[in-house]
Amino acid sequence: MSGLPSEKTFVWPVRVYYEDTDSGGVVYYANYLKFMERARTEWLRSVGVEQDALIKDENVIFAVRHATVEYIKPARFNDALVVVTSMSAMGKVSFTFEHEIYLQPEYANVGELAPLLCSGVVKVASLNSETFKPTHIPSHLVMELKGAN
Numbered sequence: 613m614s615g616l617p618s619e620k621t622f623v624w625p626v627r628v629y630y631e632d633t634d635s636g637g638v639v640y641y642a643n644y645l646k647f648m649e650r651a652r653t654e655w656l657r658s659v660g661v662e663q664d665a666l667i668k669d670e671n672v673i674f675a676v677r678h679a680t681v682e683y684i685k686p687a688r689f690n691d692a693l694v695v696v697t698s699m700s701a702m703g704k705v706s707f708t709f710e711h712e713i714y715l716q717p718e719y720a721n722v723g724e725l726a727p728l729l730c731s732g733v734v735k736v737a738s739l740n741s742e743t744f745k746p747t748h749i750p751s752h753l754v755m756e757l758k759g760a761n
Contacts, residue, residue, distance in 0.1 A: 622655035625716070626693045638686035644730045645679060648711040651695035652734070659756050670750055673741045677706060681732040685715075692716040693729070700733075702757060705746040707736045 626647045634640040656663065666672045687693055694714050701708040713730040740747045749757075 621696050621698045624651040624654050624695045628687050628691045633689050647695050651697040655697050667741050671741045673739050674736045677737040678735040683730050685729045687729050704748050705738045709734045
C-alpha cells in the first residue's frame, strides 16, 4: 500500500493530544501503534465485526503477533492525522494489515501532498479466548472480511 486511499482501504482520523506526545513535543513512538490499533478496530466495526461479541459468542480474540513500524516524520501536538488501513493477507488463523499514517491534507504545505509520517505492517492472530491457542477465523467472518477487502 502506498499513496492515497483507494476503495480497498479504510481511513480513520486521529487528533494528536498532549498525552500522545513525549518531552520533545512529538508523538511518542509507541502511540503510533495505538493509532493503528484504533483504525483496525474501527475498520472491523465498519464491516459489522464487534470484537466483544466474538469473545462472548465464539470464544475468539485477536492478538498482535508481529509488528514492523517505520517512523518517517514526526507528528506534533494537535496535528490532525489520518490512518489508512488495508488488509493485505488473510490466512486460516491470522490477518496481516498495512497501515500508513499521514498528516491530514489541510495541514500540509500548500501544493504538497500530505506527508507520510509512519507506516506499519501488523500481523494479528485469531486465538481461543480461554486457551490463548490459535484458532480458525470464524467462517462468517472470513466471508465478511473478504467482501470488505
